Amino acid sequence: MRIVLPREGSRPLTVLAVAVAVAVAVLLGAVPAQAEPNEGGSKKLRDALAAAAKAHIDATAELKNSKGRQKELTTELKAVEVQLADLTAQVGEVAAQSYRLGRLGPVATLLESTSPDEFLNRAMNLDVMAQRDGRRVRELTEVRETAENAKVAIDSEIREQEKQLDVLAKNKKAAEAALAEVSSGGGSGFGGGSASAAPAPRNPDGSWPSESCSVNDPTTSGCISPRTLHMLKQSQADGFKRHVSCYRSGGGGEHPKGRACDFSAAPGGFENVTATGGDKAYGDQLATYLKNNASRLGVMYVIWYRQIWMPNTGWRAYSGGGSPAADHTNHVHVSMY
Structure with a gap:
């Protein structure tokens, strides 16, 4: 038996080409486009989502920073309060000593000197004590002011946190309102x-x-x-x-x-x-x-x-x-x- 191959341009070749093309098309159709x-x-939705998300992220960062500052201020306040208690005790001792000696105490101390050298030494010591006691009183005043400032700053951070929590709540409502279009x-x-x-x-x-x-x-x-x-x-x-x-x-x-x-x-x-x-x-x-x-x-x-x-x-x-x-x-x- 002799097999005759189709010649180019013949009808059998055309039919074969069509069949191949159909097969290729079927195969290609099976591949997802x-x-x-x-x-x-x-666009309004996308802009609203972006605005709500950005505002939330910004408010969250502000809240985190405020809590961090409050933590630092609280630590500072505790240290200041320890220092304040120590200085208060020291100044209390100075006040008690002044009460016991009376206002003429230093003069009497100088008059009891038995020699000029002892008089000078006692005068110098009294001057050093006066400077020391004065410095303690000044330090006490400064530390008290530092403690008060820290308390005011902590109160301010708490108010800032309340503000940012309110912002977060509003942004959540804004996001949910925007999502209502597609959710x-x-x-x-x-x-x-x-x-x-x-x-x-x-x-x-x-x-x-x-x-x-x-x-x-x-x-x-x-x-x-x-x-x-x-x-x-x-x-x-x-x-x-x-x-x-x-x-x-x-x-x-x-x-x-x-x-x-x-x-x-x-x-x-x-x-x-x-x-x-x-x-x-x-x-x-x-x-x-x-x-x-x-x-x-x-x-x-x-x-x-x-x-x-x-x-x-x-x-x-x-x-x-x-x-x-x-x-x-x-x-x-x-x-x-």
């Missing part, structure tokens, strides 16, 4: 432990330094803030090495400012499907890592799998529009302070 993350929600209530969250990230640099007072989009973004051709780069490197060092995209020129939110990143749940990139199995577990672990290290890295909020975490609200339900990208079921979004 790639989709650039779409954060969902309105139906509390979320279950993604519990568990995680590695501790190395802290990002802070100002001497503990606040976050103001940063711009000033360093190269290794995930795109754009820029990100130094703190965002630190978060990215720490996350990758702690095992989260799947595809990441940070800077985005268009849209609202923190991406154009270089203060946000999207971590794909799937190894190959942003698949336009809801993550399941190992991909879902990867996203759960990453969201937990970012939440647990928020205060070390400067995380403002995290969105993953229809939930959003903010420091003043905890996990809340989140609905971005229904698609895997908008609902963040195919990637973890993190916005930085």
Whole structure:
């Protein structure tokens, strides 16, 4: 039996080419389409979330600093009170001695001198005693003033803490009001432990330094803030090495400012499907890592799998529009302070 191969341009070759093309199309259709993350929600919502989160972080830093100052002042006051008690006893002895000797005591002491040299020695000793007693009285006055100032400062710090607690309560209400647009209530969250990230640099007072989009973004051709780069490197060092995209020129939110990143749940990139199995577990672990290290890295909020975490609200339900990208079921979004 002789097999005849189809000639180029013949009908059998055309049918074969069509069949191959159909097979390729079917195979390609089985591969999830790639989709650039779409954060969902309105610009007003994103701005409100950012404002509430920033205000919370600032108030938390002020509260922490105030408590630190109060602790230092309390320690100082205790030391001053010990010194005050000692000086009070010393000045009391001086007063008692003056009462026993009477106002003519020093004169009588000089008159009892039996020689000019003894008279001079007694006069010098009396002068030294007067200077010593006067110094004790002055020290007592100064220490009392220091103690009073410390008490006033402690009262001021307590008032500052009450003020910041009030600010935190107001910011929580503001965040919850903003979330009402996309949230139906509390979320279950993604519990568990995680590695501790190395802290990002802070100002001497503990606040976050103001940063711009000033360093190269290794995930795109754009820029990100130094703190965002630190978060990215720490996350990758702690095992989260799947595809990441940070800077985005268009849209609202923190991406154009270089203060946000999207971590794909799937190894190959942003698949336009809801993550399941190992991909879902990867996203759960990453969201937990970012939440647990928020205060070390400067995380403002995290969105993953229809939930959003903010420091003043905890996990809340989140609905971005229904698609895997908008609902963040195919990637973890993190916005930085």
